[in-house]
Amino acid sequence: MRASLKIFTWLGIPVYLHWSFALILLFPAFTFVSSGFSWQDTALHLAILISLFTCVLLHEYGHAIMARRFGVSTRDIILTPIGGIARLERMPERPVQEILVAIAGPLVNVVIAALLLLGSKLLLQPEYWDLFVLGIEDAWSSLLNYFNFFGEPIETAGVLEGDAEIDMPFLPSFAFTLIILNAMLVIFNMVPAFPMDGGRVFRALVALRAGRVRATRIAASVGQIVAGFFLFLGIFQGPPSLMLIGVFIFITARSENAMVQMDDLLSRFTARDLVRRNFSRFNTHDWMQMAIDSLPHGLERNFLVFDLDDRLAGMLEEQSILQAARNQDRSAAVAKYMEDVPVIPLNTPLQHVYQLIRQHGNGILAVSDEYSVVGVIDEEGLMYFLRLQSGNAGKSNRFSLRR
């Protein structure tokens, strides 16, 4: 994982910090300066920050451990300033399993908050406990006020705003802050929009009736409505960061939809449907000059290479040809710049073709029947085929997932 720092491996899952995580340290640094260089305030905020990200990490482990129960492993967990990502190898196929995996994360935060509440109830003196309850009521009222556009604002006891909280010693006020933060994590994650867990739960619920492809389309539309609502809130109620979240949700909903629709499209075809049967070929003994000359003349950019007995020997990719041109290596034999070429049978599913070309970066594939090479598939052909099939032949780069 580029630009990330591995901090440890737990339960067989490596945990990484994304480089931008360093930005988080601006927060206690800001506290330090704005509190007049008070070490206590800075320490409290740093402790809260570390605990918060521990809760986020446990949330991600919730997803990972539930996924493991269904035989899905987790590549890694990455912590970024805006939250954690557990990168599962794949999503479980069955909607019920997807719901359980999605809900396991927020459930961890519910358990943490409940344990903290229980501990506080048992350990705190009654007057602090009363303050606790008041504070939670206040937090709930402020949340409701947020969505209260027309009515009178709900009165709060003012516990969160200040005076009362100061009377609480370090540990209770630390516990209180953590309870509120975990509750916020649950509420935020259950928003029914990708990439939030609530979006996955919603999609899986719809998929029980409508099938995964249609469910994703519906969930993406709902996600975009939610995104619009966040945008609206961000503009008129604040904080402005909600606008950013709105834009983020909007983009994610779109790309999740495009990905699932494309998966569905790919699953309906095989290599037979897009194999190109007339193609230029080179011989291992040809000069590179011939390949260099051929580039400006045709649409083909990658070529198959055959030996003197007309057996497939490899492929010559565009970048190798350009390399030879740059090196003035025009009299070299094609064999020098040739690489191994994947050979696939005609009945290869298009998903696999897509992986070989887009993810593994092969410029061209040789397609064979049971006797010999019958044609090729290259990246241009694959992309054009996909655009054609999705009814977007005119638009370029509809599927622009980079390899």
Ligand SMILES: [Zn+2]
């Ligand atoms: Zn989650």
